[in-house]
Amino acid sequence: MTDSTAQCKRGLLGCLGLNWFFRLLSSSIGQKFVMGVTGLLLCGFLVTHLAGNLLLFAGAKPFNEYAHALHSQWELVAVAELGLVVLFLAHVYLAVTTTIGNYRARREFYVLKQSKVPGRIIGANTWMFASGSVVLGFVILHLIDLRMGLRRSLHYFPDPEAFEAPFHNTMAALSDPISRVVYFVGAIILGVHLSHGFASAFQSLGLNHPKYTPLIKIIGKIFGVIIAIGFASIVVFVPGMWR
Amino acid sequence: MNHAASKNLNLTLKIWRQAGPKQAGGLKTYQVSGISTDMSFLEMLDVLNEQLIASGEEPVAFDHDCREGICGTCGVVINGQAHGPDSGTTTCQLHMRRFKDGDTIVIEPWLAKAFPIVRDLIVDRSAFDRIIQAGGFVSVNTGNAPEANTTLVPHHVQQDAMSAAACIGCGACVASCKNASAMLFVSAKVSHLASIPQGQGERSKRVLNMVATMDAEHFGNCTNTGECEAACPAKINLTNIAQLNREYLKASLFSKE
Ligand code: FES
Numbered sequence: 398m399t400d401s402t403a404q405c406k407r408g409l410l411g412c413l414g415l416n417w418f419f420r421l422l423s424s425s426i427g428q429k430f431v432m433g434v435t436g437l438l439l440c441g442f443l444v445t446h447l448a449g450n451l452l453l454f455a456g457a458k459p460f461n462e463y464a465h466a467l468h469s470q471w472e473l474v475a476v477a478e479l480g481l482v483v484l485f486l487a488h489v490y491l492a493v494t495t496t497i498g499n500y501r502a503r504r505e506f507y508v509l510k511q512s513k514v515p516g517r518i519i520g521a522n523t524w525m526f527a528s529g530s531v532v533l534g535f536v537i538l539h540l541i542d543l544r545m546g547l548r549r550s551l552h553y554f555p556d557p558e559a560f561e562a563p564f565h566n567t568m569a570a571l572s573d574p575i576s577r578v579v580y581f582v583g584a585i586i587l588g589v590h591l592s593h594g595f596a597s598a599f600q601s602l603g604l605n606h607p608k609y610t611p612l613i614k615i616i617g618k619i620f621g622v623i624i625a626i627g628f629a630s631i632v633v634f635v636p637g638m639w640r
Numbered sequence: 641m642n643h644a645a646s647k648n649l650n651l652t653l654k655i656w657r658q659a660g661p662k663q664a665g666g667l668k669t670y671q672v673s674g675i676s677t678d679m680s681f682l683e684m685l686d687v688l689n690e691q692l693i694a695s696g697e698e699p700v701a702f703d704h705d706c707r708e709g710i711c712g713t714c715g716v717v718i719n720g721q722a723h724g725p726d727s728g729t730t731t732c733q734l735h736m737r738r739f740k741d742g743d744t745i746v747i748e749p750w751l752a753k754a755f756p757i758v759r760d761l762i763v764d765r766s767a768f769d770r771i772i773q774a775g776g777f778v779s780v781n782t783g784n785a786p787e788a789n790t791t792l793v794p795h796h797v798q799q800d801a802m803s804a805a806a807c808i809g810c811g812a813c814v815a816s817c818k819n820a821s822a823m824l825f826v827s828a829k830v831s832h833l834a835s836i837p838q839g840q841g842e843r844s845k846r847v848l849n850m851v852a853t854m855d856a857e858h859f860g861n862c863t864n865t866g867e868c869e870a871a872c873p874a875k876i877n878l879t880n881i882a883q884l885n886r887e888y889l890k891a892s893l894f895s896k897e
Pocket residue numbers: 703704705706707708709710711712713714715730731732733
């Protein structure tokens with residue numbers, strides 16, 4: 398009894414016995430966990446999203462059927478979308494706050510700086526914030542184009558519920574010069590981001606061991622290449638295929 | 641030993657000079673000649689300082705103590721690399737045979753918010769001491785050394801603990817990290833004691849307190865670039881940071897702290 402009243406003086410989190418949780422989330426290491434977990438879950442989304450979108454190579458009918466089958470599960474889609482928004486915002490928020498913190502911690506820069514990692518001149522790992530920012534820009538445009546349907550110039554299908562709408566609208570976005578360039582660059586930079594981020598997430602979760610870390614690093618690079626080529630190939634080839 | 645290979649070098653040095661913590665600093669250029677390739681880097685700086693003293697100038701202030709790579713006191717950024725170009729080497733163990741006649745060498749102090757410059761190449765690394773203090777004690781008997789076989793430690797555990805304990809606390813990890821993160825240092829200390837029986841009693845408390853102090857001292861976040869590992873003269877491995885992350889999560893989830 399005395400214990401819980403004493404704790405209640407330390408605010409709501411203390412009452413709930415959650416001070417430890419707050420400490421974890423506000424610590425540098427806790428933030429790395431969140432960064433890693435959200436990053437890996439977003440990787441999972443990328444796989445399903447790429448798998449679905451590769452149906453664009455199969456043509457209008459399979460793609461439309463897939464899109465309608467997906468959207469008919471609207472409860473699941475709503476939950477998944479909410480989850481994605483939370484993951485994405487947490488990932489972006491921590492990227493911004495930790496980058497500011499890191500910049501402040503460094504504060505002064507060397508007149509001359511060279512890496513001591515053998516063979517490294519410039520690596521994806523030092524450009525995570527920059528590459529992440531490019532990907533963020535791409536995702537925002539992509540959502541405006543196809544999730545919200547806010548770009549009049551794209552000539553969306555008149556009836557958004559129609560069977561033909563998903564394929565038509567996707568083609569409209571992919572044929573737009575601005576979207577095309579942004580999607581292409583976004584897909585390539587996303588691959589660069591993943592080539593460090595995937596393996597890095599495991600390290601942040603404390604999973605580094607000579608038994609499997611070399612494999613994780615290779616998988617991370619291959620994953621980055623597959624995602625980049627997968628999405629970029631859609632942008633490059635699909636508009637020409639179904640003109 | 642091929643003594644015929646010993647040569648004398650003429651070098652241009654660009655050294656960070658800063659009169660005090662609040663003063664503005666900048667690179668100043670000096671010439672040294674007749675530097676033997678058998679000299680250590682610090683001996684080369686000694687030669688420069690003799691030269692400066694003879695001409696009535698302030699000598700360059702730099703930290704050093706053992707000069708045999710074990711105390712961690714020395715450490716400067718040489719041509720943009722912490723402790724210079726060799727891996728697993730402290731500044732005092734770097735030799736001038738690594739350089740060529742006519743080279744220009746840029747020498748800067750460790751730079752990080754948590755390591756304020758005291759003067760020239762000397763920085764204040766007491767933030768590391770405060771992290772160590774936060775780690776607290778280990779519950780072991782004092783007095784005579786205990787009989788070696790009372791606490792059995794398997795060989796592979798000893799090896800892990802020893803390679804973490806090799807950290808000499810020089811600060812090259814912070815200096816070389818683009819985020820000025822101290823995680824390699826903290827992870828070495830945490831892993832060392834978490835690995836052996838003597839460190840178990842305070843295992844959770846230690847990691848929580850050391851990380852809290854590390855964060856409070858304004859070191860940056862680790863982004864897993866691996867620059868620290870490459871710059872570390874004691875070759876502390878990145879797996880220690882993964883272990884630190886695990887220890888911290890475990891302590892957060894399963895300890896009473
Ligand atoms: S002076 Fe002791 S390690 Fe260099």
